[in-house]
Amino acid sequence: MNEQMPSPGSPFIDEDDILVYGWIVDGGSGRADRAAAELGLPQERAAAALKRLASLGLVRSVRDAPDEVVVVDPDAVTAALTAPLRAAIRHQEEQLDLVHGKIDRLRDHFFAGRTGNRDFTVEVIPTMEEVRAALNRASAECQEEVVSSQPGGSGRVPEAMEEALGRDHALLSRNVRMRTLYHHTARFNGPSQAYVAAATALGAEYRTSHELFGRVIIYDKSLAFLPERTGSWGGVAVREPTIVGYLHDIFEQYWIRATPFSDAAQDGLEQVAKEIHQTIVALLAAGLKDESIARRLGMSLRTARRHIADIMEALGADSRFQAGVLAARARLTDPQQAGPGKE
Structure with a gap:
């Protein structure tokens, strides 16, 4: 009733x-x-x-x-x-x-x-609640620009993205420039596509790369947030100008080489898929393990292993080592994409 x-x-x-x-x-x-x-x-x-x-x-x-x-x-x-x-x-x-x-x-x-x-130029923030409070405070005080590197491209929760879109809208409405780097795999994720489309309409900028240097958010080139290394939900706030400037320079280097975001229906997705495939080949040849490849490309371990199996079948390889040798012999690897050696 x-x-x-x-x-x-x-x-x-x-x-x-x-x-x-x-x-x-x-x-x-x-x-x-x-x-x-x-x-x-x-x-x-x-x-x-x-x-x-x-x-x-x-x-x-x-x-x-x-x-x-x-x-x-x-x-x-x-x-x-x-x-x-x-x-x-x-x-x-x-x-x-x-x-x-x-x-x-x-x-x-x-x-x-x-x-x-x-001295709080480097501050460990122990809990997720305190990290969120610090991020909300930094967003409210940000005046010019926020840049972020967000590794990963799948498993994004729509509800969390909706909440983030509200925070982004508040920044963009103050004419704060917002730039975000994702892994290429984000292009294949429906919630990521919807989020980027909505935020781009508000003025945000998004690009993707086959590899990223890690997770970081930088406000006004003066305050950076990094994840706490133990894998907890905590974080680290960095205010030391040299360190923040260094992190911002790394972001700019990756941003310049990254590709503007496009969803699965747009041209260029096939090229992105080829780039992911080529990167996996290069990382195999460099001797990286499945877990490291998955982490560096922002995909699940299961997806990475499926790609690796396809590559080994295409090369006619019976082992990962043989796949790396055959790929190098066929000049399918790109040392610049492979990055540092084994992890």
């Missing part, structure tokens, strides 16, 4: 009440049995609706006719009905302001302790 219970102090008006109110407008009486029969409601529900309408002042009895009621203009009772709810909202807003004020005082102590006691 009720789609949603009302908040404390709010008027309780449900669908039955609206239905019975409309029935009275059309000539219905104040009798619950007649309302139930004509509206197809159980009598107890019709009686409850009539009682609520009367208690809220939305219907009133006709003098000398106790079984008859007439409707009251809803606008005439709106102020009285909504007064408790508006008072509750004001109270909640006052409580919210009070909490924000105390949080501001705590924040003052937090930053005073950081700047006064230790």
Whole structure:
């Protein structure tokens, strides 16, 4: 019967009440049995609706006719009905302001302790919640540019992307330039395609590469965030100018060589697939293991092994070593793409 219970102090008006109110407008009486029969409601529900309408002042009895009621203009009772709810909202807003004020005082102590006691040019942030808070604060304070390298291209969660799009919109609406690098594999992922299309329409820029140097987010060339090396959900904030500048220079080198993002329906995807295939061949020839190849190309281990199996079949190789030898002999490898040696 009720789609949603009302908040404390709010008027309780449900669908039955609206239905019975409309029935009275059309000539219905104040009798619950007649309302139930004509509206197809159980009598107890019709009686409850009539009682609520009367208690809220939305219907009133006709003098000398106790079984008859007439409707009251809803606008005439709106102020009285909504007064408790508006008072509750004001109270909640006052409580919210009070909490924000105390949080501001705590924040003052937090930053005073950081700047006064230790050098925080490199800061370990231990938990995911604190990392998200630090990223949100950096985004809010960013004035000119944010660049990021985001390895991986599959398994992206649509809900998380929708949340990220909201943060990106806030940055882009302030004319902050936003550039992001993905692995080529992101081009094959539906949620990634949708996210990039939406953010690009807002002014963001995206490119992809067969390999990336790691995960990093850099704000205004002055603050960089790196993942914590133990694989936890923590992170590291870097403010030391030389280190941040070095990371930004690496990003620029990869950005220049990267390919503008295009989705699976656009031209160039076949070339991207060939580049991924060629890179795997080069990494095989360099002696890298399946896990390292998958990590460097931002794909799952299962997908990497499927590519490797296809390559070995195409080369007629019986082993990974033989595949590498045959690929090098056929000049299918590219030392520049293979990067450093074994991992």
